[in-house]
Amino acid sequence: MNIEVSGELSGILEMLKQMALFETKIAEMYSVCASTWTEDSPFWLSIWRDELRHARHIEQMTDIIRKKPERFTAGRPFNVHALTTVVNDIIKKTGMIRRKEIAQDQFLFIARSFEQGYIEDRYGEIVKTEDVEYQTLMQEVVSDTRQHKDKINRRIADREQNKAYSRT
Numbered sequence: 001m002n003i004e005v006s007g008e009l010s011g012i013l014e015m016l017k018q019m020a021l022f023e024t025k026i027a028e029m030y031s032v033c034a035s036t037w038t039e040d041s042p043f044w045l046s047i048w049r050d051e052l053r054h055a056r057h058i059e060q061m062t063d064i065i066r067k068k069p070e071r072f073t074a075g076r077p078f079n080v081h082a083l084t085t086v087v088n089d090i091i092k093k094t095g096m097i098r099r100k101e102i103a104q105d106q107f108l109f110i111a112r113s114f115e116q117g118y119i120e121d122r123y124g125e126i127v128k129t130e131d132v133e134y135q136t137l138m139q140e141v142v143s144d145t146r147q148h149k150d151k152i153n154r155r156i157a158d159r160e161q162n163k164a165y166s167r168t
Contacts, residue, residue, distance in 0.1 A: 001073060003065070003127065008074045012127060013062060018083045019123065020058040025087050026114060027051035029094040033111075036097050037104045043155060050144045057137040058123075064134045065127065072134075076125035086117065108156050115149045 003009045027048050034044035065072055093110060096102045102110070124138045 002070045003072045003074050006074060009065070009069050012065065012072075012074065015078050015080055015083070015126060016058055016062040016065070018080050018087070020055045020062070022083060022087050022090070023051050023055035023058060025090045025094070027055065029090050029097065030111075032094050032097045033104075033107065036100065040104065040155075043151075047148050047151070050148065054141045054144065057141055061134055061137050064131060064137075068131065071131045072127040072129045075128045076122065078122070078126060086114075090114065105159055108152055108159070112149065112152045112156065115145060115152060 003012055030044045030048035030051060034041040034048060037044065093102070097107065123141055129135065
């Protein structure tokens with residue numbers, strides 16, 4: 001049964017709205033990282049650009065669902081309140097970075113936990129559809145997120161290796 005007939009359309013649209021906010025806030029956090037840790041600015045800005053693109057993709061996906069709800073059925077339910085909690089944590093961490101209360105080495109582990117969170121990995125489970133445009137946007141978000149995790153893991157490993165060399 002499609003999401004318009006089942007009455008789930010408004011809830012799904014609200015979830016997507018919150019997901020776009022999540023992407024915008026995490027992008028803002030990475031932008032603050034770039035301005036705080038200028039020596040690694042290109043690293044943070046590359047992720048920042050992707051997160052801004054994710055927010056735009058989610059807004060496009062919302063428009064697709066709004067225009068063609070008959071092409072979508074409900075998938076895995078998501079807890080909007082859990083997402084709000086994560087967004088609030090991102091806002092808190094962004095403030096801590098601005099106030100220089102978090103060192104970059106410490107923050108890399110925090111960033112990795114945000115990127116490993118179930119949220120972006122599970123975006124594709126919110127609705128089921130054969131809509132190619134929607135699926136293409138979704139796959140790009142999921143693929144980028146996996147690349148972010150890998151990129152952050154490599155940065156952590158490189159920094160730990162450099163620390164080991166400097167101790168010898």
